[in-house]
Amino acid sequence: METAIPLKPFPSFPRSQTPHYLHHHLQSAISLSQLKQIHAQILRSGFDRSAPIFLKLAVSSFAFSSTSDYSLSVFRQIPDPDTGICNRILRQLSDGTQPHMALHVYGRMRSAGVWIDRFSLPPLLKASARVSALREAREVHGLAAKMGFDSDPFVQTGLIRVYAACGRVLDARMVFEKMPQRDVVAWNVMMDGYSYIGLHEEVLLLFDEMKGTSVEPDKVILASVISACGHVRNLDFGKAIHRYISEKNFVLDARLQSSLITMYANCGSMDSAHRLYNKMLQKNIVVSTAMISGYSKLRKLDIARSIFNQMTEKDLVCWSAMISGYAESDHPNEALKLFNEMQISGIRPDQITMLSVISACAHLGALDQAKWIHIYVDKNGFSNVLSINNALIDMYAKCGSLENAHQVFKDMPQRNVISWTSMINGLAMHGDGKSALRLFNQMKTERIEPNEVTFVGVLYACSHAGLVDDGRQIFTSMANEHNIMPRHEHYGCMVDLLGRANLLNEAVELIEAMPFEPNVVIWGSLLAACRVHGNVELGAFAAKKLLERDPNHDGAYVLLSNIYAKAGRFEDVWEVRRLMRNKGITKEKGCSWMEMDGEIHEFLTADQSHSKANEIYKKLDQIVSELKVVGYVPNVESVLVDLEDEEKKDAVLLHSEKLAVAFGLLNVGRGSSCIRIVKNLRLWKKFIFTSSPCASATPLFFVLLFLQFSSVARQQKLSRPAGYGKCNEGDAWKGAGWSSNLCEQGPVQNERKGISSKEEDPAKRRREKHQTVK
DNA sequence: TTAGGGTTAG
Numbered sequence: 001m002e003t004a005i006p007l008k009p010f011p012s013f014p015r016s017q018t019p020h021y022l023h024h025h026l027q028s029a030i031s032l033s034q035l036k037q038i039h040a041q042i043l044r045s046g047f048d049r050s051a052p053i054f055l056k057l058a059v060s061s062f063a064f065s066s067t068s069d070y071s072l073s074v075f076r077q078i079p080d081p082d083t084g085i086c087n088r089i090l091r092q093l094s095d096g097t098q099p100h101m102a103l104h105v106y107g108r109m110r111s112a113g114v115w116i117d118r119f120s121l122p123p124l125l126k127a128s129a130r131v132s133a134l135r136e137a138r139e140v141h142g143l144a145a146k147m148g149f150d151s152d153p154f155v156q157t158g159l160i161r162v163y164a165a166c167g168r169v170l171d172a173r174m175v176f177e178k179m180p181q182r183d184v185v186a187w188n189v190m191m192d193g194y195s196y197i198g199l200h201e202e203v204l205l206l207f208d209e210m211k212g213t214s215v216e217p218d219k220v221i222l223a224s225v226i227s228a229c230g231h232v233r234n235l236d237f238g239k240a241i242h243r244y245i246s247e248k249n250f251v252l253d254a255r256l257q258s259s260l261i262t263m264y265a266n267c268g269s270m271d272s273a274h275r276l277y278n279k280m281l282q283k284n285i286v287v288s289t290a291m292i293s294g295y296s297k298l299r300k301l302d303i304a305r306s307i308f309n310q311m312t313e314k315d316l317v318c319w320s321a322m323i324s325g326y327a328e329s330d331h332p333n334e335a336l337k338l339f340n341e342m343q344i345s346g347i348r349p350d351q352i353t354m355l356s357v358i359s360a361c362a363h364l365g366a367l368d369q370a371k372w373i374h375i376y377v378d379k380n381g382f383s384n385v386l387s388i389n390n391a392l393i394d395m396y397a398k399c400g401s402l403e404n405a406h407q408v409f410k411d412m413p414q415r416n417v418i419s420w421t422s423m424i425n426g427l428a429m430h431g432d433g434k435s436a437l438r439l440f441n442q443m444k445t446e447r448i449e450p451n452e453v454t455f456v457g458v459l460y461a462c463s464h465a466g467l468v469d470d471g472r473q474i475f476t477s478m479a480n481e482h483n484i485m486p487r488h489e490h491y492g493c494m495v496d497l498l499g500r501a502n503l504l505n506e507a508v509e510l511i512e513a514m515p516f517e518p519n520v521v522i523w524g525s526l527l528a529a530c531r532v533h534g535n536v537e538l539g540a541f542a543a544k545k546l547l548e549r550d551p552n553h554d555g556a557y558v559l560l561s562n563i564y565a566k567a568g569r570f571e572d573v574w575e576v577r578r579l580m581r582n583k584g585i586t587k588e589k590g591c592s593w594m595e596m597d598g599e600i601h602e603f604l605t606a607d608q609s610h611s612k613a614n615e616i617y618k619k620l621d622q623i624v625s626e627l628k629v630v631g632y633v634p635n636v637e638s639v640l641v642d643l644e645d646e647e648k649k650d651a652v653l654l655h656s657e658k659l660a661v662a663f664g665l666l667n668v669g670r671g672s673s674c675i676r677i678v679k680n681l682r683l684w685k686k687f688i689f690t691s692s693p694c695a696s697a698t699p700l701f702f703v704l705l706f707l708q709f710s711s712v713a714r715q716q717k718l719s720r721p722a723g724y725g726k727c728n729e730g731d732a733w734k735g736a737g738w739s740s741n742l743c744e745q746g747p748v749q750n751e752r753k754g755i756s757s758k759e760e761d762p763a764k765r766r767r768e769k770h771q772t773v774k
Numbered sequence: 775t776t777a778g779g780g781t782t783a784g
Contacts, residue, residue: 084775086776087776087777088775091777122778123778126778154777155778156778158777161779184779185778186779187779188778188779189778218780221780222780223781224780225780227780254781255780258782259780260781262782263781265782284781284782286782287782288782290782292782293783318783321782323783324783324784350783353784
């Protein structure tokens with residue numbers, strides 16, 4: 001006997017007690033070798049191989065054994081297993097951790113000539129459903145039909161379930177429709193089939209249909225319906241079910257409570273969710289996870305985290321929910337930190353976790369971190385997962401490395417429309433409109449049908465590359481050639497495209513011709529264009545329209561005040577500022593961050609909090625002095641008008657990205673020839689949120705101030721900052737935003753502000769590939 | 775003492 005096994009040898013139990021102890025040991029056995037000990041003991045105790053204890057052993061062995069050899073050998077030792085025994089084994093296996101073993105046993109039953117009866121079929125169908133074994137399911141269906149059991153309600157519900165689980169919801173529905181009598185379980189299984197493929201609306205329709213029959217809903221089906229309400233965010237429907245539960249005096253068990261809480265959390269009704277949550281004595285993982293998720297969606301991460309911290313037991317799902325909460329709420333550092341903690345706690349991530357983590361890296365814009373996560377993806381067997389590769393493309397593009405993005409795209413074993421869209425979007429983001437269009441055409445050549453999101457990327461590319469004619473043509477082709485009706489996002493791109501090209505009249509005509517009401521994004525695009533081209537009246541009109549829809553839109557106020565400031569209408573500027581003050585509207589502070597030696601350094605405007613603040617400011621002074629020698633004058637045009645001149649200059653000079661650049665320059669040469677700075681600009685935040693091309697896409701719009709410092713170039717730049725006024729590719733000073741005073745003045749972003757308007761021609765802009773400003 | 779259904783992360 002193996003000494004390492006904690007089980008004591010079974011000494012001389014009184015014969016009458018032995019089964020009890022053996023049963024007990026069988027239940028507490030945690031390994032196959034323990035099971036084998038029990039097996040030996042059973043044989044030594046002289047039990048018959050048809051005794052219940054032996055049958056139990058046979059079933060347990062299937063649960064532990066990773067290969068079927070031992071388990072099947074135990075099963076084979078049962079002399080003449082009858083149908084009843086086999087069915088019990090089937091049932092246990094279909095409920096256990098290795099449902100596919102039920103199919104093995106079924107094969108053995110067939111080969112051993114064991115009679116299959118109607119009780120064999122449901123567990124087989126259940127096992128097939130759990131492993132999505134369509135072929136086997138069809139075989140069982142055929143067998144059931146042959147034996148005349150296909151009208152048995154238990155068999156029918158099993159068939160509905162297995163077809164739905166195999167993605168054959170129409171087949172499932174066909175079986176459902178053919179049922180002469182549908183009980184509440186049949187309805188429920190059909191509803192779950194729809195839930196499984198995400199057709200939650202269909203669940204609610206089916207429930208409405210069921211209400212017209214004599215079938216009374218029970219707790220289980222109500223839980224399914226409540227869950228569907230949560231998925232489709234139908235709070236009214238959910239509340240109605242909640243009322244029904246109260247009226248009917250259903251006892252709220254843990255699962256029903258969980259469904260209700262989840263529904264409220266999904267619908268953003270966290271007060272109701274929390275009320276129910278507080279009433280739960282035993283808060284289970286599922287419901288706590290739902291609460292974390294609900295609060296995360298509302299960006300109440302402190303509450304989410306406190307629930308997370310209070311959980312005594314944590315599984316992959318709750319870790320993922322918390323990580324995802326951080327990742328999707330602009331807390332990428334926290335997301336990555338938690339990801340590390342999760343691994344330390346011994347939990348391995350799955351694809352969903354990885355998508356959140358990759359998304360966090362994308363938010364962070366930290367290339368080293370991104371590369372690390374890419375290596376992690378490769379090492380942990382995720383490298384062939386389509387969605388993960390799509391997310392990697394997006395991540396690399398947002399971290400400033402189109403090369404890496406393209407490498408992932410090229411190496412993918414398969415690509416879907418999201419892969420192409422992500423790559424196109426990446427190119428667009430980097431201002432390489434021509435390449436984006438080339439890829440778009442290649443995509444069509446390869447017969448990948450673009451979707452709505454693809455067009456957002458392509459139109460965005462046209463807009464940022466000044467490709468007005470291409471943009472117009474592609475916009476028209478959406479409906480004509482691809483049967484895709486342009487939505488707000490597409491109109492937003494077109495208004496942006498026309499606005500940037502100073503075709504403001506055409507932009508207005510387009511807005512007037514829209515088949516639906518323009519939203520804040522559309523008016524925001526027009527407003528931004530008016531800001532760039534100094535059209536005061538139209539700008540004021542657009543701002544008014546925007547504020548009608550979103551009275552607290554800080555960006556609109558800032559843009560408008562900038563327009564007035566540019567036109568010298570300071571009384572109007574004051575008026576706008578007064579309105580902002582009265583409404584308590586403040587503009588978001590600019591924030592830049594960069595990665596250095598694997599650490600993320602964050603800078604706010606005039607930030608003194610960095611441990612090396614003194615050196616940074618010294619460096620900044622030095623750079624500014626050098627710049628001034630060659631004629632640099634801080635552009636204070638749009639700075640708050642209530643500041644003194646010197647203060648205005650400070651506000652410009654202490655922009656967060658400038659602090660970051662100074663810090664970067666202090667550290668240049670320490671292992672990196674490149675300074676990447678990521679900004680939190682909010683320009684078109686909402687627009688981007690709705691146009692995300694892939695699951696990991698972020699609601700933030702980053703500005704990547706991407707400075708390429710080749711050793712020669714670095715010397716040149718450091719000794720000859722005068723280069724900033726020119727428009728050379730890779731011009732680090734311009735790229736660093738020295739001449740841009742806008743980044744922290746609000747959402748108006750003239751990304752090439754450094755160049756005087758005369759120099760600012762679209763052809764030159766297109767060449768500036770090293771600086772990606774969004 | 776052989777058969778079917780419910781909650782969570784993107």
